[in-house]
Amino acid sequence: MKQEFKIISDFIEKNTRVLDVGCGDGTLMEYLKTNKEIDIRGIEISKSNSQKCVSKGLTVIEGDAEKDLTQFPDSSFDFVILSQTLQAFLNPEIVIQELLRVGKKAIVTVPNFGFWKVRLHLLIKGTMPITKNLPDEWYNTPNLHMCTIKDFYNFCHDRKIKLDKALALHNEKTSPINEINLNIKNLSAELGIFLIEK
Amino acid sequence: MIKNVNIKSLIIDKPIKLDCGQTINNFPLAYETYGSLNKKKDNAILVFHALTGDQFVSGINPITKKDGWWSYAVGSGKAIDTDKYFIICANVIGGCLGSFGPSNINSKTNKIYGTTFPIITINDMVNAQHNLLEFFKIEKLFAVMGGSMGGMQVLQFVSNFPDRAKIAIPIACTSSHSAQNIAFNELGRQSIMADTNWLNGDYANHNKNPDKGLSVARMAAHITYLSKNGLQEKFGRKLQERDDLKFSFDADFQIESYLRHQGSVFVDRFDANSYLYITRAMDYFDLTKEYGGNLSKAFEKTKTKFLVISFTSDWLYPTSENKEIVIALNAIGADVAFVEIESDKGHDSFLLDVPEFLNTLKDYINNSYLTI
Structure with a gap:
């Protein structure tokens, strides 16, 4: 997790406007605020998490990213972050479109359903995988649209979304993802981190 | 009604042109303060009261002998901590607790005004209270806040005086009074x-x-x-x-x-x-119309940091209306936070013991004070 924050932080330039979509209890926002001179905002669907953020003095609005991103004008942020939340949306495709409308660039991180442990779990046990990044049971998971690194890579490719950076994360180690090593990274990485733009 | 009670008041000797066209001058504005103003004068909070509120925010109200209307929120160690902040609250003009209102005597006729008193608007109320800053020699308030009609005054204040408050907390209010209200x-x-x-x-x-x-x-x-x-x-x-x-x-x-x-x-x-x-002042309140149908324009000149708060069971000033304020602020990239607090106590939630509300308010105020 720490490593993910560090990579996100490295992607973001100084003196920029940043929106954290699905900012949770504001941990990433606080991390970025202390490490970067940026103007950061958040949007969070859960009441208790929104209250935690606001209690910390963070500029967070309680709202549903699937509906409430519409209030932000085009390109009103330099970076929009979506950290491990894409899979929880009813319509991830529209959310990505909105991220790229509101932000000049978007940073999207996806828990990789193609990770070998996940595949093995399903193959051997025959039940829905439960891992460090996917801790919930099939019946109570907030994740509606799980995808793999390869799925997201292809998704961007098909929609002509520019992949400025694509990194695979495993055991706190990062490595670049490209067309050639895509299948390997899709097997070996727990998390994919992408910097995308229209 | 207010006999034998010591009410602090300020005589405003700068004429104010009211929205109705009349000008008022040399009139009283009754106020109360809690806590003390620090040397840097950066810890002042101006609280605006709601329809039937008054300047007696906390402690025992000398008129009713009951707790002040915002005693749950304002006091020593409370959300709005009188040990840290200097809290000012004035009775609105048009009111009946010492500020210029219809129960005052018209010096020209020697009779009580009654309905010959001029019609007052939220804008007029705020313009009158702005004089408190000069009186206390406060360049910039740390915060302006209030619920219901108090929230409307918060919005009007920031729009009229964009650089006089660091943070603004409108609670359970609206930018435009609805037909139902x-x-x-x-x-x-x-x-x-x-x-x-x-x-x-x-x-x-x-x-x-x-x-x-x-x-x-x-x-x-x-x-x-x-x-x-x-x-x-x-x-x-x-x-x-x-x-x-x-x-x-x-x-x-x-x-x-x-x-x-x-x-x-x-x-x-x-x-x-x-x-x-x-x-009547509440009914006439329509900040959106004042800015040609674009509420964002009301806040274009301000760098004030906003926190908008609504309550789930408030059907008088529902979340949707509070959210309109948030949307207008986000449209211009203003610094705005928003939470909807779960409560079954209706619109009155902001006056009552609703721990989630009071805790969020407290931490937000204290953290904001340290960071801005």
Whole structure:
């Protein structure tokens, strides 16, 4: 997790406007605020998490990213972050479109359903995988649209979304993802981190 | 009503041109303060009161001998901590607790104004209170905050004086008074006017009071401050000190007795004409229209940091209306946070012991004070 924050932080330039979509209890926002001179905002669907953020003095609005991103004008942020939340949306495709409308660039991180442990779990046990990044049971998971690194890579490719950076994360180690090593990274990485733009 | 009570007031000797066209000058603005202003003068909070509130935010109200209207939120160690901050609250003009209002004597006629008093708007109220900054020699307030009509004043204040407050917390309010709310206010006004003691607003010059009318106005309004679930839970169909229905029009039900009580204690502390004037000011409030239909324009010049708060069971100033303020601020990239607090206490939630609300408010205020 720490490593993910560090990579996100490295992607973001100084003196920029940043929106954290699905900012949770504001941990990433606080991390970025202390490490970067940026103007950061958040949007969070859960009441208790929104209250935690606001209690910390963070500029967070309680709202549903699937509906409430519409209030932000085009390109009103330099970076929009979506950290491990894409899979929880009813319509991830529209959310990505909105991220790229509101932000000049978007940073999207996806828990990789193609990770070998996940595949093995399903193959051997025959039940829905439960891992460090996917801790919930099939019946109570907030994740509606799980995808793999390869799925997201292809998704961007098909929609002509520019992949400025694509990194695979495993055991706190990062490595670049490209067309050639895509299948390997899709097997070996727990998390994919992408910097995308229209 | 306010005899034998020491009320602090400031005589405003700068003329104010009211929205109705009249100009007022040399008029009193009654206020109260809590805590102390620090040397840097950066810890001042201006609190705006709601329709029937007054300057006595905390402690014991010297008129009613009851707790101040925001005692849950304001006090030593509380959300708005009087040990840390200097809290100022003024009675709105048009009110009846020492500020210039319809129960004052018109020096030209030597009679009590009554309904000859000019119509007041939220804008006028805020412009009058702005004088408090000069009086206390405060360049920039740390915060402006208030709920309901107090929230409307917060919005108006920041729009009128974009660089005089660091943070603004409008709570359970709206940028434009809705038809439903105008309707409820009209019901209250008609109830007062239907009282034969009202005498076209001239009752005070004849030693009379339209208590019945004012009391019914308060009863009706009080229902709108609560929620259906809250009422059901607290009262249900419980009977008032009786085992069975009396087959009469007595207050059989506890809710009836409760409302009658609310009405009767209200008339002891509030002036009927002030009720007319202040509800009118709320009805006229439409900040969106003031800025040509684009609410964002009201806040274009400000760097003030906003926190908007609404409550789930508030149907008088519902979350959707509070969110419109958030949307308008986000549209111009203003610094705005927003939370909707879960509560079954209706619109009155902001006045009551709602821990999630009070804790969020407290931490936000304290953290903001440290960081800006």
